[in-house]
Amino acid sequence: MDISLITKITRQILTAFFGTLLVFQAAHYATAQVSSSVAPATTAAAAAPAAPASLVISAPAAAPEPTPLAKSPITVSSILDGYYNFDANHPDNGDTQLRNFDIRANTVSLTEARITLAHDPAPFGIRADVGFGSMFDVMHPANPSGGGLKYVEQMFVSAKPAKWKGFEADFGQFVTSAGAEVCESGDNWNYSRSLLFALAIPYYHFGLRTSMPVSSTITAGVQVVQGWNNIFDNNSGKTIGLTAVQAKKYYTLSGNYYVGPENNNTDHGYRNLIDTTLLLTPTAKFNAYINYDYGQNRNANATNTGVGSLAHWQGIAGAAHVQATSKVTATVRGEYFTDPNGFTTGLPQKLNEVTITGDYLIHPGILARAEYRHDHSDQLYFQKNGIPSAVDGQSTFEVSLIAFFGPKT
DSSP states (O other): OOHHHHHHHHHHHHHHHHHHHHHHHHHHHHHHHHHHHHSOHHHHTSOOOOOOSSSOOOOOTTOSSOOGGGGSOEEEEEEEEEEEEEETTOOTTSBOTTOSSOOBOSEEEEEEEEEEEEEOOSSEEEEEEEEESHHHHHHOTTOTTOSGGGGEEEEEEEEOOGGGTTOEEEEEEEEOSOSSOOSOGGGSSSSSOOHIIIIISOSEEEEEEEEEESSSSEEEEEEEESOSSOSSOSSSOOEEEEEEEEEOSSEEEEEEEEEEEOSTTOSOSEEEEEEEEEEEOSSSSEEEEEEEEEEEEEOOOTTOOSOOOEEEEEEEEEEEEEEOSSSEEEEEEEEEEEETTOTTTSSOEEEEEEEEEEEEEEETTEEEEEEEEEEEESSSOEEETTEEEEESEEEEEEEEEEEEESOOO
């Protein structure tokens, strides 16, 4: 990557970061001035307390009540995530197949360099995750804006009024609720993402997301979004998402359902996704999960009659995670995925993979990982030594380093 491109990307990230920060500072100043103008004269004359060393927006002493932004601080954090991936098939295009963000083979690569600006809703908040790296390239392969939006993972505003009994609403771009894994490597047990994460579900949505506790253990929500992985809709229809999570002491069960038209330039032909995950937490040192996904997409024909072929895909994944010591963990993941119509992989096939991952916590906030993974297909799907569709298997070994910088939790 040349210096001019690095400079351009850095400038856009810093512009988004400081621009959002200035908005919050301006909003806080405006609310403080209004509060001061209506306060009694004796109170308004009181001196404001000294600003703390950390980045905290505090209400002036003159205000009779704290402003909404003053109830919690703006927190700033960042992640630097890089890896080296050895692909025994030596693909000539340099990309390991069936991967999401760790796509580059036999070279050192950057998954993400990201800055997060967050303010918890109290009652209003905001979150912005901006950066660059292969994660952003994969999430936004052909962003129609052609500009800074390709460097955004999430950016949304939130509302959570105290009187609404836990109800929260977010508007903007946010990661999907589906799946057992997330975009950030450090928050997953394995470094490479599962086949289900890569092939069965979306990465993000743009629109409205709501959630509300309906009991002491169950939270439910409704989403109205543009669709799958798009900020600007590809048709006039909308996708509806229904979410539910039940959290108990020894397990957490989550379910998600998305439905809506996803074919380009037509509202005919709906896409459906059912996603369920059971997370088992029997002890502090042993956890496991089972994740199942089923998806289907009806392809509207050229006459837009709504009658078209039906493509579907499904898969199941399971993983076991052991905390061996305070610094060492180990995870084994296995999964099976079927794509009978070739809708998600480009070839009708059945896939399975096994991954073994070891973690070592070098220092709080710095994590090293080593991982072996083998993928297998019932077809000659994988390229080898420059020959496409040459073999039915792919073995990789990779090492990674993930660094987190931010407030201690």
